[in-house]
Amino acid sequence: MLTIAVDTMGSDNGSQPICEAIKSFLKQYKDVKIIAVGKKEELASLDGVCEVVDASQVVPMTAGALDVLRMKDSSMLKAINLVKEGKADGVVSAGSTGGFLASATITLKMIKGVKRAALVTAMPLQEKGKFMTLLDCGANIENSSEELNQFALMGSLYSKVVCNISNPRVYLLSNGSEDEKGTQLIKETNKLLKENKKINFVGNIEAREAILDKNVDVVVADGFSGNIFLKSIEGTAKYLSKLLKQSFTMNLKTKIGYLFAKKGIENLKSSMDYKAVGGALLLGVNGVVVKAHGNSDEVSFKSALNVLYKMIKNDVVNQIRQGIE
Amino acid sequence: MLTIAVDTMGSDNGSQPICEAIKSFLKQYKDVKIIAVGKKEELASLDGVCEVVDASQVVPMTAGALDVLRMKDSSMLKAINLVKEGKADGVVSAGSTGGFLASATITLKMIKGVKRAALVTAMPLQEKGKFMTLLDCGANIENSSEELNQFALMGSLYSKVVCNISNPRVYLLSNGSEDEKGTQLIKETNKLLKENKKINFVGNIEAREAILDKNVDVVVADGFSGNIFLKSIEGTAKYLSKLLKQSFTMNLKTKIGYLFAKKGIENLKSSMDYKAVGGALLLGVNGVVVKAHGNSDEVSFKSALNVLYKMIKNDVVNQIRQGIE
Numbered sequence: 001m002l003t004i005a006v007d008t009m010g011s012d013n014g015s016q017p018i019c020e021a022i023k024s025f026l027k028q029y030k031d032v033k034i035i036a037v038g039k040k041e042e043l044a045s046l047d048g049v050c051e052v053v054d055a056s057q058v059v060p061m062t063a064g065a066l067d068v069l070r071m072k073d074s075s076m077l078k079a080i081n082l083v084k085e086g087k088a089d090g091v092v093s094a095g096s097t098g099g100f101l102a103s104a105t106i107t108l109k110m111i112k113g114v115k116r117a118a119l120v121t122a123m124p125l126q127e128k129g130k131f132m133t134l135l136d137c138g139a140n141i142e143n144s145s146e147e148l149n150q151f152a153l154m155g156s157l158y159s160k161v162v163c164n165i166s167n168p169r170v171y172l173l174s175n176g177s178e179d180e181k182g183t184q185l186i187k188e189t190n191k192l193l194k195e196n197k198k199i200n201f202v203g204n205i206e207a208r209e210a211i212l213d214k215n216v217d218v219v220v221a222d223g224f225s226g227n228i229f230l231k232s233i234e235g236t237a238k239y240l241s242k243l244l245k246q247s248f249t250m251n252l253k254t255k256i257g258y259l260f261a262k263k264g265i266e267n268l269k270s271s272m273d274y275k276a277v278g279g280a281l282l283l284g285v286n287g288v289v290v291k292a293h294g295n296s297d298e299v300s301f302k303s304a305l306n307v308l309y310k311m312i313k314n315d316v317v318n319q320i321r322q323g324i325e
Numbered sequence: 326m327l328t329i330a331v332d333t334m335g336s337d338n339g340s341q342p343i344c345e346a347i348k349s350f351l352k353q354y355k356d357v358k359i360i361a362v363g364k365k366e367e368l369a370s371l372d373g374v375c376e377v378v379d380a381s382q383v384v385p386m387t388a389g390a391l392d393v394l395r396m397k398d399s400s401m402l403k404a405i406n407l408v409k410e411g412k413a414d415g416v417v418s419a420g421s422t423g424g425f426l427a428s429a430t431i432t433l434k435m436i437k438g439v440k441r442a443a444l445v446t447a448m449p450l451q452e453k454g455k456f457m458t459l460l461d462c463g464a465n466i467e468n469s470s471e472e473l474n475q476f477a478l479m480g481s482l483y484s485k486v487v488c489n490i491s492n493p494r495v496y497l498l499s500n501g502s503e504d505e506k507g508t509q510l511i512k513e514t515n516k517l518l519k520e521n522k523k524i525n526f527v528g529n530i531e532a533r534e535a536i537l538d539k540n541v542d543v544v545v546a547d548g549f550s551g552n553i554f555l556k557s558i559e560g561t562a563k564y565l566s567k568l569l570k571q572s573f574t575m576n577l578k579t580k581i582g583y584l585f586a587k588k589g590i591e592n593l594k595s596s597m598d599y600k601a602v603g604g605a606l607l608l609g610v611n612g613v614v615v616k617a618h619g620n621s622d623e624v625s626f627k628s629a630l631n632v633l634y635k636m637i638k639n640d641v642v643n644q645i646r647q648g649i650e
Contacts, residue, residue, distance in 0.1 A: 125564065138500055142508050175463055175552040183467050183549050207553045211560030224508050227500040228532045228550055232557030235536030240565050257582045 010095025335420025
């Protein structure tokens with residue numbers, strides 16, 4: 001039996017979709033216990049479904065780490081503390097990203113030997129059902145080559161467990177594929193990754209190829225570059241999706257065209273839908289910490305619970321512990 | 326009368342579309358002289374249209390700066406030398422990017438006071454006809470805050486002249502909009518940009534917002550980050566365009582849908598078409614240096630000639646010279 005602590009408060013869409021996700025998830029998995037933390041009066045629909053822990057405070061979206069740590073009766077801090085106290089194996093929240101990640105890192109502490117925690121996400125690029133793992137997405141600003149080398153190992157474990165890729169091909173984000181290209185940091189990291197026997201390092205890769213090349217399973221980047229990479233993809237997808245919509249509402253003919261092409265367009269839209277991935281995961285801390293999207297609906301929150309389940313079931317925290325030693 | 330030197334060789338599509346672009350361009354502009362450099366036997370269609378300078382060597386796509394500098398009778402080096410000798414005001418090539426940019430920088434030298442040359446491009450984002458200027462796109466790997474401060478000025482001049490924006494709003498690419506966010510380099514640069522009276526600096530910006538926010542005219546980045554930003558946009562656009570095509574060829578119904586929606590889709594495609602921008606420009610050297618796309622067709626090469634024309638006509642090299650002093 002594994003246990004997941006859920007912060008049910010602070011998301012853009014309220015606690016309702018989160019409660020629905022919990023109910024649907026527990027119907028599917030019989031080896032999981034969920035502890036839902038939040039305002040008890042809002043969680044009545046969970047009576048008899050799972051354990052509910054009352055919390056009077058809700059962390060606002062703009063809260064930082066210190067704000068969260070001060071809000072002793074907040075659903076967020078109480079959910080994190082369940083992991084710290086060994087009462088849960090992992091925690092998920094759809095609340096303030098900065099506040100959640102930083103307070104979880106401070107509370108749960110880094111795994112021994114891990115230099116920095118990294119934020120990892122899996123993007124539904126390439127063939128449907130195949131994911132590209134990216135880390136660090138922005139938990140850090142500047143990183144050393146040793147830190148990036150650890151990220152490569154953690155990302156590789158994540159790709160194995162969450163994306164079901166048996167021997168993930170790891171790449172280093174750079175401005176070209178050649179070993180001698182890139183900043184001083186990239187050159188140093190390239191050397192370390194080549195020597196790292198625990199991962200399947202293929203080489204450096206340019207951003208364009210990282211998106212288009214079907215062989216790419218894991219992309220390693222410092223937090224600043226990783227953030228630019230991820231946010232550029234999101235921005236472009238959003239921009240083009242807006243243009244697509246405009247292009248179909250031009251005139252009656254294009255509107256009719258849409259009715260016919262609907263199925264194709266919907267497939268395209270779901271390929272562009274990052275909600276399907278279930279948020280981002282903090283790797284390197286003592287416990288499984290998942291940040292669900294702030295505007296999570298039932299489907300996306302359930303997929304966040306799925307990620308937690310896979311990570312706990314496969315004991316990834318211990319695998320990182322052993323890999324880092 | 327202004328003069329443009331054109332390297333007609335070394336592009337993916339051969340010299341034919343380049344000759345066509347020259348002819349069409351000269352029909353439109355009466356105050357321009359073009360000197361076409363290349364294998365004379367391939368340029369017969371330019372007889373009586375413009376001056377042709379014979380060159381026996383063609384620089385291969387993989388050539389570096391030293392290769393180009395050694396190929397004394399190459400069309401690329403001969404075209405660049407026309408600018409050095411004062412016989413032309415600017416030069417354009419669709420050949421090897423690395424070879425062209427580096428050999429042009431070495432041959433023409435930096436404008437006095439300019440620390441580093443930057444590669445600038447205008448992306449057709451936002452409303453149709455409105456462009457976002459990005460620099461440096463990858464001429465450099467690592468940059469200092471002083472260099473980025475100069476890039477901001479050069480990009481601002483470019484945006485005024487080429488994109489017709491009267492008071493371009495300049496942003497610094499970072500992992501958030503707050504002044505205190507970002508790497509040490511970003512923090513230092515933010516301070517310099519705020520103090521720079523010659524530009525309209527608005528603040529830091531995240532990659533996602535840089536793409537979506539209609540107010541962004543110029544984005545300043547170091548060469549490494551700028552390359553990731555640009556290549557992520559290109560990769561995502563290419564990826565989604567492939568998906569779009571797939572979504573319309575799914576079945577007979579979606580194919581019929583395409584016929585109806587064709588006009589809208591074509592509008593979307595042209596918004597995603599980077600060829601329309603005419604390549605990238607090297608800013609900070611003594612002369613106007615434009616790198617046209619390697620796979621330029623007539624339209625895109627003509628748009629590269631248009632960029633050259635605007636830059637020369639508005640004396641941007643001298644404007645940079647005065648601005649940097």
